[in-house]
Amino acid sequence: MPRRPDHLYPRLPGGSAAIPAGPRRSGAAPSMIVETRLRIATACIIAVMAAIGLVPHFVNASVEQAMAALDATTTREREYGALLNYLSDAEAAQRGYVITGRQEFLDPYHEALKALPALRKALAGQAAPASERQALDEIGRLTEAKLAYMREVVRVRSAQGAAAASALVENGRGKQYMDQLRERILAQEAAYASYRAALRDRLAGRSRLAANVSSIATLVDIVLLVAMGLVGGSALRQRRKAEQHATEISGQLRVTAELAERRNFQLQSGGEMLHALELAETLDEGAQIVALYFRQLLPGLSGSMYLYRHSRDILERKATWGTANDPDIAEPLDCWALRKGARHFTPSTEGALACRHALAAGTTVPRVCLPLVTQGNVIGFITAEGTALGNEDNAAERTWIMQLGEQVALALANVQLRVSLRHQSVIDPLTQLYNRRYLDETLKRELARATRRGAPLAVIMLDLDHFKRVNDTFGHEAGDMLLRNVGSVLLQAIRGSDVACRYGGEELVLLLPDCPLDSAVARAERLRQVIRALNLTVNKSVLTASASFGVAAYPTHGDAADVLLQAADAAMYAAKHGGRDQVCVAPVARLQEDGG
């Protein structure tokens, strides 16, 4: 038997066994696009972060550069300021000396003379643009002139006195030098002050730029992070959707696989059942085969199979499977499927057109009845019940049961036909006893069995007495009636294991397995009396009969079929010659010699 699937009635997707559609191809492209977008967003964020990291470096370098330039500018300014201060101090000292003549007034003058060379060297030593270099040359020339003039004034004061010195001062040259120097030095200072202001502006600009770049980069980062979050979220949603889709498909495939497995099982097991039915010898055996396979083919369902009796007035329950409590007998009008000649389904016996056999069974679960129809001839019906039948999705299952019912009906009709043909081939139509062909086959088989088992076997041959006279007196039909009646009383009198045959004409043979000679003689005697007691009425006349019996047995009279039949025949003729209506046993010794 094929393995029964564990599942019962798997849900049919949409009532069909269609293979579900595979995953949509277009699903792959969006996920790839999303992944590419995620990669681009990640690369952008890394680039922007790197740029943000580099910005302070560049800004710092730029600021340091600007600061150095600022320092250099301040130093220059300070140097120019110091130069002007030394010159102004020297001039004031020179004036004080001219007025007072006191040496100590010349201290700032001497200090200036001492400091100025280094200061001028520092101013000249710095790299400077051409315009400044030109101004520096002019300042240097004027400084030399101013210092020379002041030396002259100091010398004149010291050598010629205050009047001469004052006269020299009054010519205004010293003031002229000083004014020119102040003008040039202040111009340089102003130029440096303006350059310093420009540097400060540039510094502030760089600082603002750095802040702006940082803000923009941070903003870009936030935008990219948000975009990445959105894209990632969308990717996550798409992935979840794809996973859900894949889960759905795998579920559908599992259902389809289960369905296919169940269909395979049904086909294989159904095929086996039909093959077994082809080999069934009787309808009862066929019914048992149906019950056996239906138990496996319709798990979760219970049911019965009813077949019409010969008389066709009633149906007998021939098979039952599961827990069905169906009655033994049903009348044709009990079942709506038989009335309609078509499948009858009731979701429940309550409030539905319920069959009487279903009401008798006392169950309320859904039930389906199928007429067993073959070549337009109804031979019975199958009834199945179970809650699984109520499920609308099991319409396919109900259809399958119906198809199975049709096949079973056909197979059972074939069994019926075979049984009938076999019956016709071995049964004498007049007496309903087995015919001579059957006797020949059975006697050989029973003899072999008796020999194997060491059991006895008896043969009784009987012939109706003066049967010709019956025919002649009462007519051939009366003779037939007598033969029918004798056949009937014989069938009633013998055991189930005995075989009664019409050997030919009015000559009959009984085969009695496991029956020793003396018992066979006793039974022949009883049969003789039964036939003698027959009392038939033919055309208001009484017809009686008698028969002559010959008995032989294995092993007493031989172990071969023809030997036993000849012995019984000889004994029967002995009974005829002995006056008829009597039982004779075959003589043992002589027959053994004949047989030998």
Ligand SMILES: Nc1nc2c(ncn2[C@@H]2O[C@H](COP(=O)(O)OP(=O)(O)OP(=O)(O)O)[C@@H](O)[C@H]2O)c(=O)[nH]1
């Ligand atoms: N009605 C009827 N007669 C049959 C049938 N088969 C054989 N017979 C007749 O049975 C008669 C047998 O006659 P016989 O062989 O002379 O034997 P009998 O008249 O029985 O005489 P004994 O056997 O000697 O007692 C024949 O007339 C047959 O035609 C049958 O199927 N039906």
